[in-house]
Amino acid sequence: MKDIAIMYHYVQTPNLRGIVPLDPKDFELQIEWVTKQYEVVSPDDLTKPHGQKPYCVLTFDDGTKDQYEVAFEILQKKGLPAYFTVMSGPLEERSVPIFHLIHTVLSYYSDEEIWEELSTRFDVETVPGQSNYYSYETYLPRRYNKYALNFHLPEQQSREFLEEKAVSVFHSFENFINSYYINESEFIKMRQAGMTLGVHATHHRPFIGDAQAFYDSEIEPCRQFMREKLGVDAKWYTPAFGGGNQAERMMKELGGILEHHGFVGAFTTKPGLNNGLDSFWLHRYDCISLPPRSEVPWK
Ligand SMILES: [Zn+2]
Structure with missing residues (x-):
């Protein structure tokens, strides 16, 4: 099956000049396009046998407030599950990348x-x-x-x-910090509404080599925070910057450590199709490369 995952960052009305967010109207249109061709599932459901349609996982990076206020709201209205990630540094240490x-x-x-x-x-x-x-x-x-x-x-x-x-x-x-990021009680609400929460990072540092040191500083503290403050035992991971320019090395050296700690899969920034959970590292399309925002219909 040709499953896909879509990567979202900011979903908000474009009034800020520093970033190019996805307009909530475009988000809704894209969700309509998605649900016509795909079955939107939680990452945990990727291992279930396919029905008529391939699967699509909607993924959100960085845990910014707009995702709670805009995207979560829209998804709840439509009854669709999604996968959101936590960056613990801003919440726990009040340090912002x-x-x-x-x-x-x-x-x-x-x-x-x-x-x-x-x-x-x-x-x-x-x-x-x-x-x-x-x-x-x-x-x-x-x-x-x-x-x-x-x-x-x-x-x-x-x-x-x-x-x-x-x-x-x-x-x-x-x-x-309270205005910019999803806070603990909001994450708990999202979890209770059926959203999947995963690890993004502690401080959003790029992978630079030593996989065990990277796990200990950028992944485990976030996971611990999620366990203690959100009541979530995280099994999904989304690397900051997709692993950056060391992405290939990260996938090779970090995968085993993550699996050893009970992680079942991770979402990269590399575009491409997926097939259930036949690979630990899953491909993702950036939302702007998909209809209706992209100029050409995507196949
Ligand atoms: Zn990020």
């Missing part, structure tokens, strides 16, 4: 403002010449900001700058 801080800050401030402030406060003279990594950002101040905040400034400096900006929008860091 840099890329989420950047999304937030670039949503509330103009790129000109941020670039001007960065230029006044830090030595960013070499940034324009080095920022080609973000050449897909055609607007230069945005390209410079992303490069400066992700690569040029030391992480701590970048973090302090971004946290200060987030706090001035949300009044307190606590308030920012």
Whole structure:
């Protein structure tokens, strides 16, 4: 059978400038398209014998609030199951990954403002010449900001700058975290409504090699948090950044450790079809590559 899994990040009305979310209307249209061709199932049901249609698992990364307020709401209305992942660092340690801080800050401030402030406060003279990594950002101040905040400034400096900006929008860091992420009681509600919860990460760090150390720092603490705070014994995993540029190595070296700890499967960012649960590492299509948003009908 040609099963699929779909990857979602932000599902919200596009009013923020820092990110490109999937519009809730497009999400509903996509769900309609999906349910015509696929049976939407929980990951645990992938091992059940197929009926008429291939299976589709709807997967959500990063545990941002819009997924609870918008996607979960729509899915509940339609009576469909889905798979959501938990990132425990922001909830347990109140620490937010840099890329989420950047999304937030670039949503509330103009790129000109941020670039001007960065230029006044830090030595960013070499940034324009080095920022080609973000050449897909055609607007230069945005390209410079992303490069400066992700690569040029030391992480701590970048973090302090971004946290200060987030706090001035949300009044307190606590308030920012509560507004940005699904909290414990919301996750419990989702679980009770039949949603599957899995591990995404502790701090959303990329895989860099040592699989056991990675499991101990990025997976087990999140799983422990889920056990203690959400009452969930997580069996599903979605690697941060899909494993990043070490994805192949991650799949080879981390799979056995995950299985040893009772995980039954994981969702990558590699597009492709699946066949039940005949592979531990499952393919996923990004929602934007599927109808109705994609230009050409997808086969
Ligand atoms: Zn992620």
